[in-house]
Amino acid sequence: MRNGLVDLHLHSKFSCDGDFLPEELARMARDNGFRAIAIADHDTVAGYPKAIEAGQKYGVEVISSIELTTIFDSREFHLLLPLVNWKSKTIKSLVSQMKENRMEEAKVRVQRLREIGLELDWDEVWTRSGQNPPLGVKIAQILLDKPENRQNPRLKKYYDQDGQPFAPFLFYQDFFAEGGLAYVPKKYPKLEEVLKLAPLTGGVPVLSHPGAYFQLATREDLTYLKEIGLQGLEVYTSYHHQDEIEYYKKIAEELDLVITAGSDFHGRIKPGVKFGLIKEGDYSMVERLRERKS
Ligand SMILES: [Zn+2]
């Protein structure tokens, strides 16, 4: 029996790579028949409590969340914390530490791009990212939007594929990934440490998109993570094909992890991911997460 459609993984403007305000997301959720949504911005809870109020306005339950960027076994693992208490001291200190690290990373990235002759300046990046430390894809987007860069032969391929919507991602992989000309080593907290702190935040730790190309979580990884506090697995996501959905669903059931669903909708930056894309989310997922709340 279905209890109502939910999407437990959306990004708002506060993510710095999202296009919509929490209020707009709540309206879209209502228009698409959602009972509940979770706004899980990257490493920030700045959208709360406004997001909750916006939900009330549109009759959609907004579940507090955040998506934390962490390092596990030298890979980048994203962790959702649905039901997080955005006022908790633990989340505040985690977020401020991450903001500082990201700021440093973004500044060095912009510096490296300038050194190789690309047109970009930090003040512009800072303004256009809503005065939030921008992620690499956002920096790429700002760079590629600048008309001055259109003439640069080094950047030709990102414009040649006009209508190629993933240009900022391509740029990211070429320039910011390890080995790229503007590569900056990342300083994210260890997933193990975040899992240890999670109970203090009120959030229920759920691993985002385990099959994403930068994560590729194995059964062994998940068995270990469950032992140290992981409670849920995002099985239904725009990152997974049907075979990955089946693979992770089976593991989640075996390991007694709560299965969740989320589109990872951002807007323009992920044009392939339309609002309401993931239809498997059900309110019973929220109820199961609540049962796991410590
Ligand atoms: Zn993610």
Ligand SMILES: [Zn+2]
């Ligand atoms: Zn996400």
